[in-house]
Amino acid sequence: MPSVLPDGEPMPEDGALPRHALDGSGQRPLGFYLHVPYCATRCGYCDFNTYTASELRGSGGALASRDNYAETVAEEIRLARKVLGDDPRPVETVFVGGGTPTLLPAADLGRMIAAIRDEFGLAEDAEVTTEANPESVDPRYLEELRAAGFNRVSFGMQSARQHVLKILDRTHTPGRPEACVAEARAAGFEHVNLDLIYGTPGESDDDWRASLDAVLGAAPDHVSAYALIVEEGTQLARRIRRGEVPMTDDDAHADRYLIAEETLSAAGFSWYEVSNWATSEAGRCRHNELYWRGADWWGAGPGAHSHVGGVRWWNVKHPGAYAQALSEGRSPGAGREVLSEEDRRVERILLELRLEEGCPLALLKPAGAAAAARALADGLLRAEAYEQGRAALTLRGRLLADAVVRDLVD
Template sequence: MPSALPDGEPMPEDGSLPSHALAGAGDRPLGFYLHVPYCATRCGYCDFNTYTATELRGSGGVLASRENYADTLIDEVRLARKVLGDDPRPVRTVFVGGGTPTLLPAGDLVRMLAAIRDEFGLAEDAEVTTEANPESVDPRYLEELRAGGFNRVSFGMQSARQHVLKVLDRTHTPGRPEACVAEARAAGFEHVNLDLIYGTPGESDDDWRASLEAALGAGPDHVSAYALIVEEGTQLARRIRRGEVPMTDDDVHADRYLIADSVMAEAGYSWYEVSNWATSEAGRCLHNELYWRGADWWGAGPGAHSHVGGVRWWNVKHPGAYAAALAGGRSPGAGRELLSAEDRRVERILLELRLVDGCPLALLAPAGLAAAGRALADGLLEPGPYAAGRAVLTLRGRLLADAVVRDLVD
């Protein structure tokens, strides 16, 4: 089941923020994340805040239904307008994730986007993305999204091999994600992403190469490739514990990452974040860059997280409780935390070090600077950027990114 929410102080019923949260807001971009928590089936590896129809039956009533969801989320967009007051910023990015957002009618996603446009305005060059399950869209659906203002779509491909998809409990058929890329292009989408997962139990190097070649052959301008993380409480974790499938070790993950970076570089894709590659700067996911660079975003939907000016908060998880709060005129926020200057410094190191331009050495405390010097000597940081005052991971450093970060935040 989905993981628990963090601890924090209570959220005000009206959702109000401390006065300092919007100080200097004009210098930071603003984005929206819209969470759609519905899935047709639950994938065995997933611990996101998602629900199938069976899981919701009898536990949320009409309030939790997909049919009412767009209207409920629009209520939170309107709440955001009240909370942010006269903040003049147009929205720079919108990302609709899940779950499977495309289980909702395309018109519902377009209405949710229109609410943001009506309440805040969209920047002239706004990036508007939705995630999609390959089996939940067709050409007409994609055309309706494009006509409604969406200009980027991200398809969950995971693998091109049927036996790998089966272990992941993915329901789409091999070949369908590649066809979706062509359909999205025909609908007018300039920017298309395919998500891949490596390290699934039973996957071979040849399987992984085949998945990469299939994905790149489809011609997206962005590819994300993530190592499979087996989360406690998931069906996959239980299967591994029972010995039904083997656990993939870290060395295999490292080998698969090296294969991915080599194959993508040869095909003209450049890494800009440890797990993300694009054919150009225009192809990068600007919304994710908001997260990685500590900008402002409002997360609407059950369990969604938000951050504005050093204030982070999160919504109640269950769709029924979420809808009930908004119907009662209350914020659906479950709790929040006020980040200290030290919190924000550490988070900048944690996130920015994963980017192609790295993080400023000036962010590091003395112990972190000493650790950076050792990482440089060990070939984990690039010498050129280091001399210019930035910590940038080498390819070997990317393989050990988590360990490098732990040392640098000391």
């Protein structure tokens, strides 16, 4: 959840959408993202819309408190029901992210899910996920989450090496995320993800291999591995600028990615998106697939983004301002944009090319089609997919995905 909101047109106070936004909605899945903006401490690399207790003290008062946060989010869910009217779709995926959602009592997270169930209904096979900090949960908490309707949990592991965690300002101890996987399994969670970050200053190839080995020892059914992006304005960016820690170069990122692909594929994981691997199709994160395929989702919470039928909007960032708007019967939306057909075409290429099956060649204009032919000749696109009318990345293409996308959207 980025901390900087885009520009856009004003959001109507009642949150109403253009009529065309729900045209054809029956053919698109509907999901919910619930943002919990609270953290115990701020990680040095984090640029998300999050707040520690000290940052909220005196800025928004009781309205910014996490004590009544679940009810505030439930109020936005009820607003969503009004805005979407008689839309009959049940919710297929829910993802609770942050921040650290598990700083809230499990019962509060359950109340948010109950509000979605009451207002929209959950599909029989709905995927309901929460992110979790390894140090913020224990076996009883995980059992309460499972009883509240969660069936997937994602733990922020980042690394198995203490010195790497220290650079990232992560507070959990090595070994705790792996223990969490076992506790989640015991609580009845069938699907468990571990998040990793590679390319942290001071991390070696051996450190990265140790993290991957620790993941495999824990036996989750899903792994996300992201290259560290140093965002301006973060503590880590300031430390790098002062020369306190070295910046990791692109070659090291590429090497770590190749190590991840080799290690995970040998252990039975298959990539299905550039940064995500699963042991089976059932283990994939269906909520993220909903984003990548341009379906509909409502984002509730401060700074949360939503998309329905080519209309994208985003909420005010501060928890106090967010709660104030809802308490006054207003949409917490800060702005929105109505995507043009060209916008949607470009976004489909940007997002779908990252998927294992790739994007349809029919989306490409002549310049993009010519670029795709060159990418095929250069070994960046898979020949069998190209013959079937799709642009799909090879392993080398995944390393150069951003450059390939730039060429194909022309």
